[in-house]
Amino acid sequence: MxxxxxxxxxxxxxxxxxxxxxxxxxxxxxxxxxxxxxxxxxxxxxxxxxxxxxxxxxxxxxxxxxxxxxxxxxxxxxxxxxxxxxxxxxxxxxxxxxxxxxxxxxxxxxxxxxxxxDEEVQQIVADQAGKLIHLSNLYHNEYAGNFAKDLVGTLKVGDKGRMGKGTKVFFCNSGTEANEAAIKFIRKWGKHTAASGASKHNIVSFGNAFHGRTLGALSATPSPKYQAPFAPLVPGFSNVPYNNIEAAKAAITEETCGVIVEPVQGEGGIFEGAGDFLKAIRERCDEVGALLVFDEIQSGLGRTGKLWAYEHVGVVPDIISVAKPLANGIPIGAVLLSPHIAEIIKPGDHGTTFGGNPLATRVGHAVFKRISNPQxxxxxxxxxxxxxxxxxxxxxxxxxxxxxxxxxxxxxxxxxxxxxxxxxxxxxxxxxxxxxxxxxxxxxxxxxxxxxxxxxxxxxxxxxxxxxxxxxxxxxxxx
Ligand SMILES: Cc1ncc(COP(=O)(O)O)c(C=O)c1O
CATH class of the missing domain: 3.90.1150.10 (Aspartate Aminotransferase, domain 1)
Incomplete structure (x- = not known):
């Protein structure tokens, strides 16, 4: 003993x-x-x-x-x-x-x-590092386009061509950057579609959400702990409780350019968005001409057992943001834009020095091929x-x-x-x-x-x- x-x-x-x-x-x-x-x-x-x-x-x-x-x-x-x-x-x-x-x-x-x-990731990183790590977006590289093609090719298409042919990808370097880009894109959508003289710049997010730490994404993250030290934040954001259909319907108005939601909340404590809630916000966005953004940065790319978290509920958003597992740890983020929104984004509207570089997109392409395998x-x-x-x-x-x-x-x-x-x-x-x-x-x-x-x-x-x-x-x- x-x-x-x-x-x-x-x-x-x-x-x-x-x-x-x-x-x-x-x-x-x-x-x-x-x-x-x-x-x-x-x-x-x-x-x-x-x-x-x-x-x-x-x-x-x-x-x-x-x-x-x-x-x-x-x-x-x-x-x-x-x-x-x-x-x-x-x-x-x-x-x-x-x-x-x-x-x-x-x-x-x-x-x-x-x-x-992972041996494949290791081998690709080593090989690509010896060839070309960074180029900037002033020039084309061999990998970003093929990776984007594969991402788009796996999307379940919704009505009105959402996530269908003509969907485009913007690559960046992190989750918050992906959401920051999505926020800019929906703001542009608001300006593009608002009736003359009308304002359409409001963005609705949900209680308990986490969308990132940069000022736009933080403005959609209604946590006093994260927001208070940095106030005032970006104007035009409001939030209502997650999974509350009535509150969401009331908050989404003709002045709303977009709604951002996690289909499954991660940082907030692992809460699934109810199917009828996500359907209701989809319908309300259609009624008022607002875009629906699904933040799949934590829940996307196989994490929930489906490649895209939106497949669980069959509600197809206009925009999807992804990041975390996309290149198994090499920093990368991406925004997927349905054709109707991709068409209004013009050269010079947004950009990034590092995003879409050959190293991250080559690794991402290989990682995505493995994650998207049905087995x-x-x-x-x-x-x-x-x-x-x-x-x-x-x-x-x-x-x-x-x-x-x-x-x-x-x-x-x-x-x-x-x-x-x-x-x-x-x-x-x-x-x-x-x-x-x-x-x-x-x-x-x-x-x-x-x-x-x-x-x-x-x-x-x-x-x-x-x-x-x-x-x-x-x-x-x-x-
Ligand atoms: C749903 C969601 N959105 C955005 C982010 C921000 O991503 P990043 O930390 O890469 O900026 C996170 C990070 O935890 C997240 O879980």
């Missing part, structure tokens, strides 16, 4: 209550008061205790801490991050500088669809159902999870109100599984799409252990 001393798990240190607001900085005081010795010795004590998890941040080697302390002097601190440095990855796994393996269910926030260290999409559907049902089974055995939501490999586990999602995130990481949070108390699972059943089993076992630990902690009265 081992007689190891029971110590408070790292993720609980600094807590007196599960409901007490807590930041990672409290968990990782190295970022404020730096001392190798102190933290390394705490870590050793815990590592010696066999009941403790294997991947404690505090057990990270002093050389990592030294590097982090140095980095902190130069990098703008916009994100609370654990005291780890990742050096490489393979498939759904990441490895830190100490060689510890982590199962990555975050995939760089829904980006690394093919996982890490690949069936795998996402199968694994998504397995992950969701495993999480639902788990939820039925704990009071800490109140709901499991989502579709495909875009799953949210809603934690009970008083439970801090960061604690769940930290305890999982300490057991070698990376998850992220979203919205209000939601654990977001957006793993590489190449995940396997065994990975799901491992993750769910870790979730079970973590929830057990959290329940004991609550029951002990310390919470």
């Amino acid at each position: 081992h007689t190891c001393k029971r110590v408070v798990p790292a993720a609980f240190r600094g807590f007196t209550s599960l409901s007490r607001p807590r930041t990672v900085r409290q968990l990782t005081p190295l970022s404020t008061t730096y001392s190798h010795k102190r933290y390394y010795s705490v870590a050793q004590e815990e590592v010696d205790d066999l009941s403790q998890p294997s991947h404690l941040d505090a057990a990270t080697h002093p050389s990592t801490h030294a590097r982090l302390a140095s980095d902190a002097q130069y990098l703008l601190a916009l994100y609370p991050r654990p005291n780890l440095i990742f050096s490489h990855g393979k498939g759904p796994h990441l490895y830190d500088l100490a060689g510890r393996e982590y199962l990555d269910l975050a995939a760089g926030i829904a980006v690394n669809a093919l996982g890490h260290g 690949f999409l069936s795998h996402v559907q199968e694994l998504g159902s397995y992950l969701k049902s495993s999480c639902e089974e788990l939820a039925s055995s704990t009071p800490l999870i109140t709901e499991v939501r989502g579709v495909g490999l875009m799953i949210g586990m809603q934690l009970r109100d008083s439970v801090q999602p960061q604690m769940f995130v930290d305890l999982c990481r300490e057991r070698g599984v990376l998850v992220i949070s979203a919205g209000n108390n939601t654990i977001r699972l957006v793993p590489p799409l190449v995940l396997q059943k065994g990975d799901v089993d491992k993750a769910v076992k870790v979730f079970e252990d973590v929830l057990g630990e959290m329940e004991s902690y609550i029951a002990s009265g310390k919470a």
Whole structure:
């Protein structure tokens, strides 16, 4: 029988209550008061205790801490991050500088669809880097056109020619840039179609939405946390609750040039847009001559088990914005414009120095070919159902999870109100599984799409252990 001393798990240190607001900085005081010795010795004590998890941040080697302390002097601190440095990855796994393996269910926030260290991506990047990385849009390159052709060729066509023949693609470098471009395009549409003397520049978005951090996209992201420090924002934006048909119908008027919506909300906490809601806003946009933009930056390109998230509801938008997984991590974004809107955008209306460069579009083309393969999409559907049902089974055995939501490999586990999602995130990481949070108390699972059943089993076992630990902690009265 081992007689190891029971110590408070790292993720609980600094807590007196599960409901007490807590930041990672409290968990990782190295970022404020730096001392190798102190933290390394705490870590050793815990590592010696066999009941403790294997991947404690505090057990990270002093050389990592030294590097982090140095980095902190130069990098703008916009994100609370654990005291780890990742050096490489393979498939759904990441490895830190100490060689510890982590199962990555975050995939760089829904980006690394093919996982890490993919051999084809590696080979294409190396080959293209040796030939031509950047050219600017002043000249043609070999890859952007073919990639655009393939993207357009997979779209399900709607009535009035939406997403049909004549649909055009604008390439950029990120999600927010794609939305920024979409916002400009719908503003131009408003000017182009408004009756003489009438104003048609209003844009409607929805509660809980996340469309990006640049000023236009931020103006459509109605979160005081993100917006307030940067007010005043772009005029002409309004928002109404997601999935509320009556509120949406009232907000979309003759003065509306466009509506932007996520078919499945990601950052907001994994909420699916109801089919009748999306149909109703489609109809209302048609009534008033406004464009409908689907932001599929997180939900598109296979994440939900269908290539395009709009296929689930059969509502076809006028414009689609995509980004995250498009080139498996090489920065890229794209806007797809139905013919009626593509026709009114003229040379000089918009532009980008880097967007559509040969490196990103060549990689994107290859990644897209794999993601759009029906067998690949069936795998996402199968694994998504397995992950969701495993999480639902788990939820039925704990009071800490109140709901499991989502579709495909875009799953949210809603934690009970008083439970801090960061604690769940930290305890999982300490057991070698990376998850992220979203919205209000939601654990977001957006793993590489190449995940396997065994990975799901491992993750769910870790979730079970973590929830057990959290329940004991609550029951002990310390919470
Ligand atoms: C739905 C959605 N739109 C836009 C963005 C912004 O993308 P980026 O961070 O690449 O600018 C995100 C990022 O999380 C997103 O999830």
